[in-house]
Amino acid sequence: MRLTIACPDALRADGNHFAMVLGYGPADAETYVALNWQDADGNLYACASLIVSDTFVSKAQSTLSRPAWDVDNIIDMDAARRAQAALVFSLTPVAAMPDKLTACAGDDALATLAAMGLSQVEVDI
Amino acid sequence: MALKIGATAINKLYLGSTAINKAYLGADVLFSGVFSPASLFAGGTDGVWYDPSDLSTLFQDSAGTTPVTAASDPIGYAGDKSGNDNHAIQATAAARPTYQTGPARATLDKVDDRLSVTVPAGGFTGTMVLGTDQGTASYGVTIPAGAYDIGGRSGLYFPGNAIVGQLIRDGALSAGEAAATEAYFVANGATASYGAVTNFSQFWQNWSEITSFPLIDTSSGTSFGYAWSNCSSLTSFPLIDTSSGTNFYVAWYACTSLTSFPLIDTSSGTGFGYAWFNCTSLTSFPLIDTSSGTNFAAAWFNCNSLTSFPLIDTSSGTNFSVAWYNCTSLTSFPLIDTSSGTNFSVAWYNCTSLTSFPLIDTSAGTGFSRAWQNCTSLTSFPANAFDNISGGDFTDAFTSTALTETSIDNVVVSLVASGIAAGTRVFDQSGGSAPSSTGEAAITTLRSRGWTVTVTGGY
Numbered sequence: 001m002r003l004t005i006a007c008p009d010a011l012r013a014d015g016n017h018f019a020m021v022l023g024y025g026p027a028d029a030e031t032y033v034a035l036n037w038q039d040a041d042g043n044l045y046a047c048a049s050l051i052v053s054d055t056f057v058s059k060a061q062s063t064l065s066r067p068a069w070d071v072d073n074i075i076d077m078d079a080a081r082r083a084q085a086a087l088v089f090s091l092t093p094v095a096a097m098p099d100k101l102t103a104c105a106g107d108d109a110l111a112t113l114a115a116m117g118l119s120q121v122e123v124d125i
Numbered sequence: 126m127a128l129k130i131g132a133t134a135i136n137k138l139y140l141g142s143t144a145i146n147k148a149y150l151g152a153d154v155l156f157s158g159v160f161s162p163a164s165l166f167a168g169g170t171d172g173v174w175y176d177p178s179d180l181s182t183l184f185q186d187s188a189g190t191t192p193v194t195a196a197s198d199p200i201g202y203a204g205d206k207s208g209n210d211n212h213a214i215q216a217t218a219a220a221r222p223t224y225q226t227g228p229a230r231a232t233l234d235k236v237d238d239r240l241s242v243t244v245p246a247g248g249f250t251g252t253m254v255l256g257t258d259q260g261t262a263s264y265g266v267t268i269p270a271g272a273y274d275i276g277g278r279s280g281l282y283f284p285g286n287a288i289v290g291q292l293i294r295d296g297a298l299s300a301g302e303a304a305a306t307e308a309y310f311v312a313n314g315a316t317a318s319y320g321a322v323t324n325f326s327q328f329w330q331n332w333s334e335i336t337s338f339p340l341i342d343t344s345s346g347t348s349f350g351y352a353w354s355n356c357s358s359l360t361s362f363p364l365i366d367t368s369s370g371t372n373f374y375v376a377w378y379a380c381t382s383l384t385s386f387p388l389i390d391t392s393s394g395t396g397f398g399y400a401w402f403n404c405t406s407l408t409s410f411p412l413i414d415t416s417s418g419t420n421f422a423a424a425w426f427n428c429n430s431l432t433s434f435p436l437i438d439t440s441s442g443t444n445f446s447v448a449w450y451n452c453t454s455l456t457s458f459p460l461i462d463t464s465s466g467t468n469f470s471v472a473w474y475n476c477t478s479l480t481s482f483p484l485i486d487t488s489a490g491t492g493f494s495r496a497w498q499n500c501t502s503l504t505s506f507p508a509n510a511f512d513n514i515s516g517g518d519f520t521d522a523f524t525s526t527a528l529t530e531t532s533i534d535n536v537v538v539s540l541v542a543s544g545i546a547a548g549t550r551v552f553d554q555s556g557g558s559a560p561s562s563t564g565e566a567a568i569t570t571l572r573s574r575g576w577t578v579t580v581t582g583g584y
Contacts, residue, residue, distance in 0.1 A: 002234075004234075004236065005219075019218075019219065023217075023218045023219070024186065024218055025216065027187070027216030027217045027218075028216075028217055028218055028219070030216075030217045030220070031217055031218075031219045031220070031237075033237075034279065034280075036279075036281060047236050047237065048219035048220065048236065048237050049219070049234040049236040049237065049238070050199070050218065050219040050220075050221070050234075051197050051199065051223055109234035109235065109236045110234070110235055110236065113236065120281070120327075122375075
């Protein structure tokens with residue numbers, strides 16, 4: 001299943017800690033980087049899209065634990081839990097919200113983002 | 126091992142009239158007549174070659190330990206087959222392309238997916254051949270040392286949805302070498318031509334490394350929005366077929382090295398907003414067919430090397446706001462058809478070399494704020510220019526100009542002739558000459574109709 005996730009600006013830091021918990025290493029702190037997307041109200045989002053397993057979805061909604069690789073306590077688990085608390089998971093597209101980490105299933109990432117009410121931030125003109 | 130006569134490698138080998146594909150010495154291939162892109166890197170030539178059809182080069186993780194084995198596996202590592210060890214990786218799990226089959230390819234979500242290769246010191250100056258699911262083409266490139274995106278530029282912009290093959294060589298390929306490489310990628314499943322693509326939006330956006338663009342088939346393209354935006358190293362552009370194109374919005378935005386532009390077919394184009402915005406090296410512009418164009422907002426913004434402008438057909442144009450902003454080298458402006466134009470705000474702002482202006486049709490115009498502001502050499506403005514306007518917003522329209530007494534008289538007398546006595550009624554002029562008694566009388570009339578008028582001399 002392809003999951004497309006919209007992370008609002010205010011949740012980027014927390015969202016990247018959450019991504020590290022679900023991912024494989026410190027590089028997953030770069031999951032939500034550029035605020036390339038916006039909703040109709042102009043709220044900005046960093047987005048990611050990836051193919052995930054059912055295990056991933058289950059893990060994202062279960063009690064979080066520090067991954068084995070994080071021996072240096074890089075992950076702020078409180079931040080990860082805040083992001084998890086803000087997680088909205090849907091098998092169909094729902095509108096992205098500026099205080100939620102919205103994850104929607106859909107084969108076409110761009111189509112899913114459009115259905116979530118997001119459009120690309122235009123170049124600075 | 127290669128078959129040679131002296132130092133010359135043998136390219137073709139025959140047995141009688143039959144071409145030999147391979148010759149062996151024991152188990153070693155002495156000669157192969159089948160083209161391999163690897164041959165382009167002989168003698169230590171630098172570059173990269175990624176081949177998703179070769180599963181032995183693909184790994185799910187960026188460390189290259191877990192092999193890609195099946196469709197839908199992520200690609201965190203693509204091995205370089207050029208022999209230069211310029212492997213491409215993606216450490217962030219969510220940003221990894223996905224392996225798919227039929228044909229074997231690295232699919233991109235165009236949200237964040239891309240691999241990254243560290244281009245070695247000295248960079249690459251040469252040719253890039255890119256085989257995708259939507260088309261295959263070869264480009265001239267200059268890529269500086271450092272991280273370089275394989276796949277979507279910034280994860281977003283890519284001419285297709287999947288990589289079937291990608292090769293970059295430090296050193297230009299010959300036409301034959303490029304063609305052979307393209308054919309190789311096509312044999313692996315890449316689509317040969319872009320001829321079926323209708324939407325080219327953002328395909329090459331921000332590909333600042335491209336120094337030359339190929340004459341690809343774009344005949345089905347309707348949307349070219351943002352297609353070459355910020356391709357800042359392109360010095361020329363080919364005569365591609367854009368006859369079906371309707372949307373050229375931001376198409377060549379900030380192609381700052383383009384010195385000329387071809388006479389492409391834009392006869393179906395309606396949207397030209399920001400199309401050549403900040404093309405600062407364009408010294409001339411062709412007489413393209415813009416007869417269907419409605420939106421020319423900021424189209425030639427800051428094309429500050431243009432010394433002249435052609436008499437294009439702008440008869441359908443409604444929005445000319447900021448269109449020729451800061452075209453500081455324009456010494457004259459043609460009598461274009463602006464009869465449908467409603468918005469002329471800031472249109473010729475800071476065109477500092479214009480000394481006169483033609484009697485364009487402003488009859489549909491409602492907004493003229495700052496239209497000629499800072500045209501510091503503009504001395505001559507025709508009579509009757511605003512006799513039939515539809516609105517009276519001239520806020521700062523002639524601020525910081527050099528209008529002669531006759532010209533400022535022409536303007537305010539024409540505003541009186543317009544009869545505008547409702548809605549926004551503001552007019553500003555500074556610099557140049559004060560109006561004569563004729564102009565002052567006109568200003569008195571305008572004020573009696575509710576206009577706020579500011580002119581040189583303070584009347």
